[in-house]
Amino acid sequence: xxxxxxxxxxxxxxxxxxxxxxxxxxxxxxxxxxxxxxxxxxxxxxxxxxxxxxxxxxxxxxxxxxxxxxxxxxxxxxxxxxxxxxxxxxxxxxxxxxxxxxxxxxxxxxxxxxxxxxxxxxxxxxxxxxxxxxxxxxxxxxxxxxxxxxxxxxxxxxxxxxxxxxxxxxxxxxxxxxxxxxxxxxxxxxxxxxxxxxxxxxxxxxxxxxxxxxxxxxxxxxxxxxxxxxxxxxxxxxxxxxxxxxxxxxxxxxxxxxxxxxxxxxxxxxxxxxxxxxxxxxxxxxxxxxxxxxxxxxxxxxxxxxxxxxxxxxxxxxxxxxxxxxxxxxxxxxxxxxxxxxxxxxxxxxxxxxxxxxxxxxxxxxxxxxxxxxxxxxxxxxxxxxxxxxxxxxxxxxxxxxxxxxxxxxxxxxxxxxxxxxxxxxxxxxxxxxxxxxxxxxxxxxxxxxxxxxxxxxxxxxxxxxxxxxxxxxxxxxxxxxxxxxxxxxxxxxxxxxxx
Numbered sequence: 293x294x295x296x297x298x299x300x301x302x303x304x305x306x307x308x309x310x311x312x313x314x315x316x317x318x319x320x321x322x323x324x325x326x327x328x329x330x331x332x333x334x335x336x337x338x339x340x341x342x343x344x345x346x347x348x349x350x351x352x353x354x355x356x357x358x359x360x361x362x363x364x365x366x367x368x369x370x371x372x373x374x375x376x377x378x379x380x381x382x383x384x385x386x387x388x389x390x391x392x393x394x395x396x397x398x399x400x401x402x403x404x405x406x407x408x409x410x411x412x413x414x415x416x417x418x419x420x421x422x423x424x425x426x427x428x429x430x431x432x433x434x435x436x437x438x439x440x441x442x443x444x445x446x447x448x449x450x451x452x453x454x455x456x457x458x459x460x461x462x463x464x465x466x467x468x469x470x471x472x473x474x475x476x477x478x479x480x481x482x483x484x485x486x487x488x489x490x491x492x493x494x495x496x497x498x499x500x501x502x503x504x505x506x507x508x509x510x511x512x513x514x515x516x517x518x519x520x521x522x523x524x525x526x527x528x529x530x531x532x533x534x535x536x537x538x539x540x541x542x543x544x545x546x547x548x549x550x551x552x553x554x555x556x557x558x559x560x561x562x563x564x565x566x567x568x569x570x571x572x573x574x575x576x577x578x579x580x581x582x583x584x585x586x587x588x589x590x591x592x593x594x595x596x597x598x599x600x601x602x603x604x605x606x607x608x609x610x611x612x613x614x615x616x617x618x619x620x621x622x623x624x625x626x627x628x629x630x631x632x633x634x635x636x637x638x639x640x641x642x643x644x645x646x647x648x649x650x651x652x653x654x655x656x657x658x659x660x661x662x663x664x665x666x667x668x669x670x671x672x673x674x675x676x677x678x679x680x681x682x683x684x685x686x687x688x689x690x691x692x693x694x695x696x697x698x699x700x701x702x703x704x705x706x707x708x709x710x711x712x713x714x715x716x717x718x719x720x721x722x723x724x725x726x727x728x729x730x731x732x733x734x735x736x737x738x739x740x741x742x743x744x745x746x747x748x749x750x751x752x753x754x755x756x757x758x759x760x761x762x763x764x765x766x767x768x769x770x771x772x773x774x775x776x777x778x779x780x781x782x783x784x785x786x787x788x789x790x791x792x
Contacts (some may be wrong), residue, residue, distance in 0.1 A: 303347055304359040306418060307427060308423050309633075312420045313323045316413075318409060322495060330393075330412065352779070357372075372428055373428075384552060384635065385426065387416045387639075389545070393765070398754060399650050400539065410451075411541075416456075425553055425556075430489050431565070434481075435475060435476055439472060452488065463529070464530040467527075473517075492494055492564075493562060499570070520636060525610055540602075540654070543650070548643035552638065563787045572623060572624075576619045585711070588614035592606060604726060604735050612638045618635045619703060630699030631771060633775070633776065634700070636692070640761050641685050644765070645682065664734050670748075673749050673751075673758075674755070678734070686724055686768075693765070750764045
């Protein structure tokens with residue numbers, strides 16, 4: 293076996309090992325030279341991106357990847373499993389992580405002065421936790437990585453806005469601890485009745501004991517815990533402050549990834565630990581769709597009431613998470629395809645919007661949307677990126693947001709739930725309302741607060757990832773056929789497992 297073949301064999305575990313080792317080495321890199329951690333993180337995230345691309349390509353062209361840690365066969369040993377679902381999510385994590393890493397250079401210097409090495413250390417450990425949650429096939433190993441990602445997210449948030457960041461982090465810690473406790477209870481219940489921690493093994497054993505109330509209690513605990521983690525209304529209390537007061541780089545990373553991985557975990561447990569038939573029989577999918585519909589409307593209404601750009605984007609995230617969960621709750625191929633597509637869509641557009649908010653703050657120290665008058669003439673590229681990402685969120689044809697909402701509407705019709713079509717339409721109108729206020733100020737307002745600011749753009753390292761994300765919002769609006777045909781539709785069919 294050549295060295296290349298040996299590395300290729302271990303690519304699955306390297307998606308976790310590389311950011312973990314790089315994170316622990318970051319303080320040493322920073323000690324050598326304070327300018328090096330940014331380059332170090334860039335290198336680490338680029339390598340992870342290339343590995344996740346290779347893993348997903350392998351899954352598409354061949355089959356699911358199984359990697360046994362320590363040579364122990366499952367269910368006795370821990371197994372990493374990469375299929376279409378988590379291969380796609382891992383790619384999203386790696387790509388957004390790389391984009392945010394590029395962006396972070398100047399933003400972190402301004403917003404987290406003197407702590408750049410610590411910031412990048414925690415940054416990489418967060419990527420480690422998210423990757424581990426996504427690819428592990430062991431339910432307790434999943435919980436360990438969940439705690440890693442949660443603790444690092446708390447730390448990143450606490451670095452922002454001085455006292456406000458600490459308070460937001462503490463509130464998130466309290467809610468996150470409650471969520472983790474629910475999830476751990478669910479894991480304990482399932483282990484008690486199955487005697488295994490391997491997800492695939494559990495999936496095979498559980499159908500014979502579905503009448504056991506302990507199994508139903510475990511499902512309820514999982515759904516409650518993950519609902520908190522993804523910020524599903526009304527369990528969203530931690531999210532607005534966390535997104536608002538975190539450093540701009542952390543806001544973009546957490547908004548772009550944390551809730552998506554939470555959704556992935558919820559879906560993985562619903563369809564791969566339990567079975568679609570079971571979650572349908574106990575009405576969990578019906579509960580999920582109505583909760584998602586409520587989140588779609590309420591999140592949009594709350595967003596209208598905000599004047600802080602980051603807080604407005606935080607409430608809009610609550611609404612967008614509702615779209616994703618609605619697709620999975622419909623439990624049909626079209627709806628789940630729309631939900632999967634909206635995971636990608638939301639990662640692109642929401643990350644881009646938070647990066648724009650950070651760039652504007654970097655140049656002007658302004659976050660109040662009513663002080664954005666004339667900003668379009670001072671930062672034309674940045675504001676154009678905002679326009680494109682916002683149009684994708686609204687669902688304008690030609691953007692990927694339109695495609696995902698179209699599939700969600702078709703899925704609702706197929707499920708004979710026309711009410712959800714109305715919810716999608718009403719929410720899109722509400723999106724227009726809260727984004728139009730910003731458009732109006734940016735392009736039609738007269739400069740007041742920013743009239744003395746020099747007319748220039750954010751640094752190139754900030755512009756490049758924003759522009760790339762905006763281009764992707766349009767590119768996949770016109771060319772979403774390949775991911776839909778090669779990944780999302782086959783994945784939706786597999787997740788349903790024969791459910792009509």
